[in-house]
Amino acid sequence: MGKLNLKSEHRLLCGDSTNAADVKRLMNGDKADLVMTDPPYNVAYQGGTDEQLTIQNDNMSEADYIAFMDAFFTRYREAVKDTASLYVCHASQWQLETEASLRRAGFEVRNPIIWVKNCGAFGFARYKFQHEPIFYCHVKDKSDKWYGDLTQTTVWHEKKPAANRLHPTMKPVEIVQRALVNSSKRSDIVLDLFMGSGTTLIAAQTLERRCYGMELDPKYADVVVMRWEEFTGKKAVRISDKTPDNAEVCQKVEV
Structure with missing residues (x-):
């Protein structure tokens, strides 16, 4: 499976998080x-776009999903x-299993x-979900390290992205930025083994952090690069392991 490095301070690998x-x-x-991560919720979610975007590893049995979480955690x-902090987005119905x-x-x-969120989810539930737990x-x-102030609460109000055109479960960049500001400093490494559309990378870019990311689906790995x-106005190039460390954009390696 191919390994992609976008930029000298960022690394993206198309591979298996387990x-x-x-x-x-x-x-x-x-x-x-x-760590800032948004792994599959195991709810067989399908995006509402023309392409009906889907997510791999999002429709497992209970035993398989628990084994999957055990492996990637x-x-x-x-x-x-x-001294690291972790921010883990998860589904309410899997909260106990996720914590365990x-x-x-x-x-x-x-x-x-x-x-x-600024609006509730669609569907036939009696109470529409208007929140997600982290x-x-x-x-x-x-x-763990803490760089934020001590006035913050456990309730974060942020609008949903206007549309999930790149990935069915896109998070707002502002959510990731909050975590990065509070729990990292400039040049720190932020790890996300479920990159999706690359929101963690964009947040890291804006705050001068280094993002190390992984994405299983080559389609979404390409979305991250795009x-x-x-966002940067720069062009990612695919080069070999022999490229100098100070190269602007780094590698794709076939194994």
Whole structure:
């Protein structure tokens, strides 16, 4: 599977977030300062676009989904510093299982955060979902870094993206920026093993953080590259491992 590096400070790998070798290749000996991630919710979500965008690994049995979470949370633990924070978007119906999986991997939930949207979801539920939960976590028995002020609450009000044209579950850049401002500093590494449309990368670019990202679906990996190019006005190029470290845009490697 191809490995893409967008820019010297950012790395994007088209690979498997549960695979230790893929994550090791992505990290290249580095450890992340922060995780901001939005893994599949296992709700068989389909976007409302003409293309009816879908997500891989989003319709598993309970046992398979728990095993999937155990695997990628373990990869996260292997890839982060002891002082790292994690922000994990998740589905309300899988909240207990998600927290249990985080604990098995060596993390603790410090706070639940509620993202309150400007409008509710469509559907036939009696109460329409107008929020999504986010776990704010740290490594078990360790203290994570904090750079924000102490006036913030666990309720974040941010508008949904006007349309999910690039990915069925796009998050607003402002949500990711909040996490990055509070839990990282300039040049820190932000890790996201479920890049989707690349929102974490865009937030990292705006705040001068380094984004190390992975995306399983080559279609969405291409979306990440396209979005970064459009946002920065620069052109991503695919080059070899021998390219100098100071090259503007780095590599794609076939394995």
